[in-house]
Amino acid sequence: xxxxxxxxxxxxxxxxxxxxxxxxxxxxxxxxxxxxxxxxxxxxxxxxxxxxxxxxxxxxxxxxxxxxxxxxxxxxxxxxxxxxxxxxxxxxxxxxxxxxxxxxxxxxxxxxxxxxxxxxxxxxxxxxxxxxxxxxxxxxxxxxxxxxxxxxxxxxxxxxxxxxxxxxxxxxxxxxxxxxxxxxxxxxxxxxxxxxxxxxxxxxxxxxxxxxxxxxxxxxxxxxxxxxxxxxxxxxxxxxxxxxxxxxxxxxxxxxxxxxxxxxxxxxxxxxxxxxxxxxxxxxxxxxxxxxxxxxxxxxxxxxxxxxxxxxxxxxxxxxxxxxxxxxxx
Amino acid sequence: xxxxxxxxxxxxxxxxxxxxxxxxxxxxxxxxxxxxxxxxxxxxxxxxxxxxxxxxxxxxxxxxxxxxxxxxxxxxxxxxxxxxxxxxxxxxxxxxxxxxxxxxxxxxxxxxxxxxxxxxxxxxxxxxxxxxxxxxxxxxxxxxxxxxxxxxxxxxxxxxxxxxxxxxxxxxxxxxxxxxxxxxxxxxxxxxxxxxxxxxxxxxxxxxxxxxxxxxxxxxxxxxxxxxxxxxxxxxxxxxxxxxxxxxxxxxxxxxxxxxxxxxxxxxxxxxxxxxxxxxxxxx
Numbered sequence: 316x317x318x319x320x321x322x323x324x325x326x327x328x329x330x331x332x333x334x335x336x337x338x339x340x341x342x343x344x345x346x347x348x349x350x351x352x353x354x355x356x357x358x359x360x361x362x363x364x365x366x367x368x369x370x371x372x373x374x375x376x377x378x379x380x381x382x383x384x385x386x387x388x389x390x391x392x393x394x395x396x397x398x399x400x401x402x403x404x405x406x407x408x409x410x411x412x413x414x415x416x417x418x419x420x421x422x423x424x425x426x427x428x429x430x431x432x433x434x435x436x437x438x439x440x441x442x443x444x445x446x447x448x449x450x451x452x453x454x455x456x457x458x459x460x461x462x463x464x465x466x467x468x469x470x471x472x473x474x475x476x477x478x479x480x481x482x483x484x485x486x487x488x489x490x491x492x493x494x495x496x497x498x499x500x501x502x503x504x505x506x507x508x509x510x511x512x513x514x515x516x517x518x519x520x521x522x523x524x525x526x527x528x529x530x531x532x533x534x535x536x537x538x539x540x541x542x543x544x545x546x547x548x549x550x551x552x553x554x555x556x557x558x559x560x561x562x563x564x565x566x567x568x569x570x571x572x573x574x575x576x577x578x579x580x581x582x583x584x585x586x587x588x589x590x591x592x593x594x595x596x597x598x599x600x601x602x603x604x605x606x607x608x609x610x611x612x613x614x615x616x617x618x619x620x621x622x623x624x625x626x627x628x629x630x631x632x633x634x635x636x637x638x639x640x641x642x643x644x645x
Numbered sequence: 646x647x648x649x650x651x652x653x654x655x656x657x658x659x660x661x662x663x664x665x666x667x668x669x670x671x672x673x674x675x676x677x678x679x680x681x682x683x684x685x686x687x688x689x690x691x692x693x694x695x696x697x698x699x700x701x702x703x704x705x706x707x708x709x710x711x712x713x714x715x716x717x718x719x720x721x722x723x724x725x726x727x728x729x730x731x732x733x734x735x736x737x738x739x740x741x742x743x744x745x746x747x748x749x750x751x752x753x754x755x756x757x758x759x760x761x762x763x764x765x766x767x768x769x770x771x772x773x774x775x776x777x778x779x780x781x782x783x784x785x786x787x788x789x790x791x792x793x794x795x796x797x798x799x800x801x802x803x804x805x806x807x808x809x810x811x812x813x814x815x816x817x818x819x820x821x822x823x824x825x826x827x828x829x830x831x832x833x834x835x836x837x838x839x840x841x842x843x844x845x846x847x848x849x850x851x852x853x854x855x856x857x858x859x860x861x862x863x864x865x866x867x868x869x870x871x872x873x874x875x876x877x878x879x880x881x882x883x884x885x886x887x888x889x890x891x892x893x894x895x896x897x898x899x900x901x902x903x904x905x906x907x908x909x910x911x912x913x914x915x916x917x918x919x920x921x922x923x924x925x926x927x928x929x
Contacts, residue, residue, distance in 0.1 A: 319729065330750065333755075334753075334755045382734050384681075384734070384738070427910060427914070430914075431910070431913050431914050435913065435914050435915045436915075437913030437914060437915070438913070438922070440679075440681060440734050441681075441856065441857070441860060441909070441913060442909075442910055442913050444681065444853055444856070445853075445857060445906040445907075445909050445910050445913075446906070446910070448850060448853065448903070448906045449903045449906045449907065449910075452899040452900075452902050452903040452906075453899065453903070455899060456897050456898075456899035456900075460897070578738070578742070581735075581738060585735065615754075615755075617749060617750045617752075617753030617754075617755065618749060618753075619745070619746040619747060619748065619749025619750035619751075619752075619753065620746065620750055621746065622742050622743070622745050622746025622747075622749065623743060623746035623747060623750060624746075625742055625746070626739045626740075626742035626743035626746060627739075627743070629735065629738070629739045629742070630725065630731075630736070630739045633731050633732065633735045633736070633739070634725070634729045634731055
């Protein structure tokens with residue numbers, strides 16, 4: 316196992332050396348770009364926000380023994396639905412309604428996967444992959460046609476009527492620091508969910524279903540129902556993340572809305588492992604990676620390097636956790 | 646009529662790389678290794694095929710290189726899932742992410758002008774046409790009629806029992822994964838032959854369509870091949886009739902492109918055929 320981790324490290328170093336970048340300098344540039352300035356911090360927190368929601372979404376699924384690869388699709392569908400509402404309804408009412416729209420859209424998009432898993436025994440990984448592609452096709456159809464703003468050149472909706480202003484906006488050493496309410500809500504949601512999981516019967520049933528569905532069934536937990544609800548809740552969180560991304564940051568919906576937040580969320584949830592609180596530092600790490608991608612590109616590091624780092628990070632951690640339980644080498 | 650023949654031909658050409666990738670998925674999943682990393686293996690195969698073909702100016706060396714790269718990616722999946730006992734889904738996903746990043750890294754300006762010239766010598770497409778029809782038939786005979794094929798299915802259905810019967814599941818699975826690499830490498834090379842160049846993310850989800858076809862085909866080689874071609878009929882419809890009414894109805898392109906995914910979802914729900922997933926899929 317140590318060999319694998321060392322191998323991952325060595326690979327990154329070699330890949331950087333080949334293109335003539337000293338690994339130390341690359342790390343320095345990454346830290347400077349994401350944590351060195353107020354602006355960098357704002358960007359890191361911005362990248363972190365959708366990962367908090369989508370990471371929680373994947374985490375909820377994992378607790379119930381479900382692999383929600385579909386967070387990407389649920390995020391995009393949620394964002395699209397919330398944008399449709401927010402370009403028509405202004406003010407606080409608009410925020411609430413479009414948040415609910417995102418929530419419902421995400422849950423609906425996860426429902427088929429949950430139903431198939433709970434009542435028909437089909438693997439949720441395959442169904443959520445299929446739903447991801449359908450989400451991309453559906454939203455691309457909508458944004459190229461019915462909900463497109465005809466006055467703009469690229470495929471995008473009109474701007475939302477009342478975007479969420481930053482909660483906090485200050486100047487630090489000549490660069491501005493912005494903190495959005497969406498980030499705070501993401502943190503609170505994770506803390507609240509952690510409490511719910513530990514302290515309520517439903518939370519216990521969710522955990523029991525994930526740990527051992529057969530034993531849970533024997534103990535009287537309605538496993539199919541819990542599975543279906545967990546999948547829908549997972550989709551709802553991802554959809555809500557999409558809604559906040561529209562309201563707070565992007566202020567519109569466009570084609571290719573997500574640069575893969577749903578897939579990175581998978582990494583966030585795996586990194587967090589057993590504890591819901593750990594989602595927050597895990598999302599921060601992925602936020603730093605996302606934000607520092609541009610500083611790496613200034614150093615002429617190919618943009619694929621970030622994906623390589625992500626992939627190796629997931630492999631490195633998953634080798635410790637999420638090992639196949641049925642270890643039985645006779 | 647000529648239009649119709651042309652349309653079927655288009656569906657066939659589009660289907661060839663999907664069939665090849667689906668056969669890769671089949672050997673792997675029949676041996677019990679869940680494989681959602683077909684897309685990544687194809688991408689690696691396509692990228693290395695283009696690189697080697699350009700630098701050596703030899704199409705066949707390019708093909709060998711692409712297959713080699715896909716085999717390596719496939720063996721990584723094997724090491725992670727069989728030796729390190731990592732979850733098959735996570736391993737497959739990370740291989741996809743690594744493939745996206747790795748090929749994007751190779752395609753960057755540091756390597757581009759050296760390795761990705763404007764003219765790439767490519768293996769003639771007819772070779773792949775032939776393989777896409779021949780390989781499913783060969784796999785079918787292999788699984789039904791040979792000792793090795795029956796062992797492969799046994800390992801996929803119950804690794805524990807086959808171990809007790811004196812078969813080494815890990816060995817069988819590694820052999821199956823080498824075959825997966827070969828077929829995915831061929832699929833990637835076919836895509837390069839089709840376009841004459843490499844571009845980022847050029848497999849565009851076809852590895853997942855292959856996965857879908859595998860489910861529709863019930864993990865059987867010939868039905869899976871038919872499912873691949875049937876799926877590509879939808880894509881051919883979309884290309885041939887772009888923006889025109891089909892059978893008198895005007896439907897959005899996106900609907901046609903979503904059809905394979907929708908059909909697969911219905912199949913997973915058990916509404917099309919009975920679910921016949923290999924019993925030991927994803928198990929240690």
